[in-house]
Amino acid sequence: MPTPSPGRPRFLKLPSIRFPIGAFVSIGHRLSGVVLLIGLPFLAIALEQSLRSEADFAALAAQWAGPWRSLLLVIVVWAAAHHILAGVRHLLMDLGIGSTLTRARISAWATIVTAALIALSSAARWLS
Amino acid sequence: MRISIYRFNPELDVGPHMQDYDVDPDSGDKKLLDLLVRLKTIDDSLSFRRSCREGVCGSDAMNINGRNGLACLTALSTLKEPVLLRPLPGFPVIRDLIVDMTQFFAHYHAIRPYLINDEQPPERERLQSPEQRARLNGLYECILCACCSAFCPSYWWNPDKFIGPAGLLQAYRFISDSRDTASAERLAYLDDVYRLYRCRTIMNCTEVCPKGLSPSHAIERIRLALLRESS
Amino acid sequence: MRIFLGQRAWLLQRLTALLILLFVVLGAAGLLAGATPSYVQWHAFASSSLGAVLIVLFFGALCLHAWIGIRDIVLDYVHAPGVRLPLLALIGIILCAVLLRVALTMAAHFLPGA
Ligand code: SF4
Ligand code: SF4
Ligand code: FES
Numbered sequence: 001m002p003t004p005s006p007g008r009p010r011f012l013k014l015p016s017i018r019f020p021i022g023a024f025v026s027i028g029h030r031l032s033g034v035v036l037l038i039g040l041p042f043l044a045i046a047l048e049q050s051l052r053s054e055a056d057f058a059a060l061a062a063q064w065a066g067p068w069r070s071l072l073l074v075i076v077v078w079a080a081a082h083h084i085l086a087g088v089r090h091l092l093m094d095l096g097i098g099s100t101l102t103r104a105r106i107s108a109w110a111t112i113v114t115a116a117l118i119a120l121s122s123a124a125r126w127l128s
Numbered sequence: 129m130r131i132s133i134y135r136f137n138p139e140l141d142v143g144p145h146m147q148d149y150d151v152d153p154d155s156g157d158k159k160l161l162d163l164l165v166r167l168k169t170i171d172d173s174l175s176f177r178r179s180c181r182e183g184v185c186g187s188d189a190m191n192i193n194g195r196n197g198l199a200c201l202t203a204l205s206t207l208k209e210p211v212l213l214r215p216l217p218g219f220p221v222i223r224d225l226i227v228d229m230t231q232f233f234a235h236y237h238a239i240r241p242y243l244i245n246d247e248q249p250p251e252r253e254r255l256q257s258p259e260q261r262a263r264l265n266g267l268y269e270c271i272l273c274a275c276c277s278a279f280c281p282s283y284w285w286n287p288d289k290f291i292g293p294a295g296l297l298q299a300y301r302f303i304s305d306s307r308d309t310a311s312a313e314r315l316a317y318l319d320d321v322y323r324l325y326r327c328r329t330i331m332n333c334t335e336v337c338p339k340g341l342s343p344s345h346a347i348e349r350i351r352l353a354l355l356r357e358s359s
Numbered sequence: 360m361r362i363f364l365g366q367r368a369w370l371l372q373r374l375t376a377l378l379i380l381l382f383v384v385l386g387a388a389g390l391l392a393g394a395t396p397s398y399v400q401w402h403a404f405a406s407s408s409l410g411a412v413l414i415v416l417f418f419g420a421l422c423l424h425a426w427i428g429i430r431d432i433v434l435d436y437v438h439a440p441g442v443r444l445p446l447l448a449l450i451g452i453i454l455c456a457v458l459l460r461v462a463l464t465m466a467a468h469f470l471p472g473a
Contacts, residue, residue: 008220008228009136009144011191012284017217018194020335023281026328030432037425037450044418044457048464050398051405057398084383087376090329094373099348101334285435318365321434325365328431354366 021108028112029086032079039076070126078119085111129153130210131163133174136221144221146212153204160207161188161199176225183338186273190225191217196275196336216278218287232274235291239299239317244310260306267301267346269339270294276333276343282326289322293333293343296324300346303353315357318350368427375424382417402468411469418461422454 049056064073089107093099098107129151136144149167157163161181168174178188181200188199191214193207219227245254277283277292291299299318303311318324324347333343396404404410429450437443 007138008222010218010220011134011144011214011216012218016194016212016214017191017279020332022331022335026281026330029328030428033425033428034432037429040421040425041453041457041460043421044460044464047414047418047461051402051464051468054398057401080383084380088380091373091376093329094348094351096348096352099345101331101342104331104334282435320365321368323365325369326435351366351369355370358366 021105021112025086025089025108025111028082028115029090032083032086035075035079036083039079067127073126074119074123077122078115081118082111082115085115129163129204131167132210132212133167133224134214134221135174135224137173137223148210157204159200160192160202160204160211163204164188164199164213175223184271186271189216189273189275189278189338191215191278196279198273198275198338201338216274218284219274219278227278229274231287232277232292232294233272235277235295236272236298239291239295239302240310240314241298241302243302243305243308244313245307247309254307256306263304263306264301266341267297267304270297270301270341271339272298273338275336275338279332279336280327281330281332282328286322286326290326291318291323293327293347296327296350297341297343297346300350303350311353312357315350315354319354324350324354368430372424372427375420375427378416378420379424382413382420405465406468408469411465415461415465418458422458426451426454 046060050060051057064070089098089111092107093104098104131149131151132146133149134144135141135147149171151163151167151170153163154166157166159181161178164174164176164178168176176188176190176199178200179185180187183198183201186198189196190199191212192199192202193212196216199213213225215221215225215227219229219232222228272294274294276297277294280293282290283292296318299314302308303314308314327344327347329344329348331344334341334345337343405414430447433443433447433450437446
C-alpha cells in the first residue's frame with residue numbers, strides 16, 4: 001500500500017466504508033481465485049494418480065472422505081462456483097450485457113447467493 | 129442531530145480524530161452542506177470546501193456515512209445518525225475534510241482533456257450531427273468531484289499509476305467526440321496494465337457518482353474500442 | 360520493452376476463461392447426467408490423441424488464467440519491488456511445475472513405452 005506523504009494522513013479504514021454489493025462479489029472473486037490457485041498443484045497430482053492404476057483411481061475418491069477433507073472440498077466447491085459465476089457475470093458485462101447499475105446489483109446478489117447455495121448443497125451431501 | 133467529523137489540523141495534531149457535534153437543523157436546512165455551514169458558525173476551526181452549493185462545482189465531495197457524495201446534494205432527511213463525515217478515502221488529507229487533489233488532476237491532464245484536431249479549421253465552427261452530439265451525453269456532465277475515483281479500490285492501491293474512473297470517463301468523452309482526430313493515440317496511451325486495466329469492473333464508481341454517470345460503462349467502451357482497434 | 364501488457368493480458372484472461380468454462384460445463388453436465396467414468400474409460404480417453412490434447416489444453420488454460428489473475432492481485436497489493444518480484448517468480452515457478460507435471464503424466468500414458 002502506498003505510504004502517506006509526510007504529515008498527511010489518509011482516511012482508508014475499510015470497515016468504515018460502506019461497500020456496495022458488487023465490491024463483495026469482486027473480493028470474493030479474488031479470494032476464490034487464490035483458493036483455486038492453491039488447489040491447482042493438487043489437481044495435477046490427482047490427474048497423475050487417476051491414470052496410474054485402477055486401484056489408485058478408486059483410492060482417489062476414498063481419500064477425500066472424512067470430515068476435515070470434505071470441508072476443504074466444500075470450500076473448493078464454493079470457490080469454483082463463485083469464481084465461475086462472477087467470471088460469467090464479468091464476461092457478459094464486458095459485452096455490455098447487464099452492465100447498468102440496477103442489473104449489475106441484481107446479478108451481484110444472484111452470484112453470491114447461488115454460489116453459497118451450491119456450496120451448502122455440497123456440504124449437505126458430504127458433511128452429513 | 130449528532131454529527132461526527134474527521135478532524136485533522138496539521139499544525140496541532142499528530143494524527144486525525146473524530147469529533148462529535150450536536151446541532152439542531154433550522155427549518156431551512158435541507159442539505160448536509162447547510163448543516164456544515166451552520167456548524168462552521170459554531171466552530172470556525174472546522175474546514176471543508178464548497179462553492180456552488182448545488183452540485184455543479186464538485187468541491188464538497190466527502191465520505192458520508194461510509195459512501196462518497198456531495199454534501200450539497202445529500203438531503204439531511206436521508207441520513208442515519210450519527211452522521212459520520214470523513215474526507216475522500218485514500219486521498220492525502222490537508223486539513224479536516226479537505227484533501228489534496230493534485231494527483232487526481234494530474235491524471236486528468238494526462239488524458240489530454242481537450243479537442244485535438246490538426247485538420248484545417250472550417251470557416252465557422254466544426255459541426256456535429258444530433259447523433260454525434262448525443263454520444264457525449266453521460267460523459268460531458270462530469271464535474272470532477274472525485275467521488276468515483278476515491279471510492280475505487282483499484283485507485284486506492286495504485287493512485288499514482290491507475291488513471292481512475294474520473295480520468296477514464298473524461299478520456300472516453302474525447303474518444304467519442306466526432307470532432308477529435310486523436311482517438312487512436314488516446315487509445316494507445318490507455319493500453320497499459322496500470323492506466324486502464326487496473327479496473328476490475330467493481331462498479332463502486334458508478335454506485336457513488338452524484339451526477340448519475342457511469343464511469344464503469346465508459347471504461348467498458350474504451351476496452352471494446354481498443355479491441356476493435358487491434359483487430 | 361513493455362513487461363506488463365495491458366490489453367493482451369486482459370484478452371488472454373477472457374479467452375482462457377471461456378475455454379475453462381467450456382470444459383467445466385461439459386464435465387459437470389456429464390457428471391450430473393450420471394456418467395461417472397470407470398478407470399478403463401478414463402484411461403482410454405486420456406491416452407487417445409483427442410483426450411490428451413484436451414487435458415493438456417485444459418491445464419494450460421488454467422495455468423495461464425491463474426498467472427494473469429494472481430499477477431493482478433500482486434500488482435494491486437504488493438508494492439515493494441524486493442517482495443513483488445520474488446513473489447511473482449515463485450508463483451511462476453509453481454505454475455510451470457504444474458504444467459511440467461501434467462506434461463510428464465500425459466507423456467507416460469500417451470506415448471507407449473515412455
Ligand atoms: S464521474 Fe461522477 S463521481 Fe466521478 S468525478 Fe465525474 S461527476 Fe464526480
Ligand atoms: S469499475 Fe473500475 S473504475 Fe469503477 S470502481 Fe471499479 S475498478 Fe474502479
Ligand atoms: S458545493 Fe459545489 S458541488 Fe457541492
